[in-house]
Amino acid sequence: MGQIENILQFIGVFVSFSIAYVSYRGVRQTQSSSLLRLATAFVFLGFGFLVEAFAELGQFVPALSLTATAVVVGGLLLETTGYFFLAFSHAVDVVLSKRMGAALLVFPIISISGTQLSNVLSILSFYFVLYGVVETLYSYSRTRKPDTLLIATGLALIGVGTFFQWLSFLYQNVGVLTLLQIILQEMGLLMLFTPVLRFRIGGVKVDGPV
């Protein structure tokens, strides 16, 4: 099962960096701060998956024995930072339109979460993704764009995956939880990949920033 997890982690790396690349191209060509935050989010997520994948790989390759808790926590920290930026992108939109995001009300619940750092990071990720889902659904209610609904569904799957991740820390003897978590997160990430597929990779270019 470890090998499947490892492959799925590397798919996560590819999808995250692809989205980050398209967003970065958008930043270069339009100087958009929204796309900058999106690129930052997926760079962190990509590195988070990469660190976790190498930590997993350490189980099979003794030379890469990176299974130390610190490495796993490091990967989780990167991932959580990525989800934070994903939520933060929406939060800035909320501030810009002087509207209070209702989903922010769920944040105080974080304070009663588990004491271990991994647990805290997982539950933080869950809340960040949850906030992203609510804001994306709100955006969908305005634009009625099918892609936006797809992204909201993808984020929801990632959120449920993150919840399973938290459960897997609590019930470490139930191995299927980790696999479920990764499958759900990968399905979610693949949904996030859809706009990248629709995007023209060789699109128009402007020489230099505006």
Add this chain to the structure above:
Amino acid sequence: MAQYRTQVRIIADVLSTARDQNTEGTGVGVTTLIRKGNMSYTRMSKLLSELVGSGLLVELNGDKISKYMISEKGIQFLAAYSSFEDFAQSFGLRM
């Protein structure tokens, strides 16, 4: 509910006006750009200087007033902006 425009959105709006209002091919006046762009004269003047400087707009000097026309680079910028706006909207974000 008020929607605040980002700088890149303002630039795209000005360029769109310069493209769409230039029906006779003689350029668009500052008054039209101000009216359609919903900006003050001072702010628009500064922005127009920047856009001409970066090659997105072309300034056509008439007898009394200057007119502005979108450049090839400006058209490319609008196409790129449109693609990336679509991409950002997919993630529920505004450009």
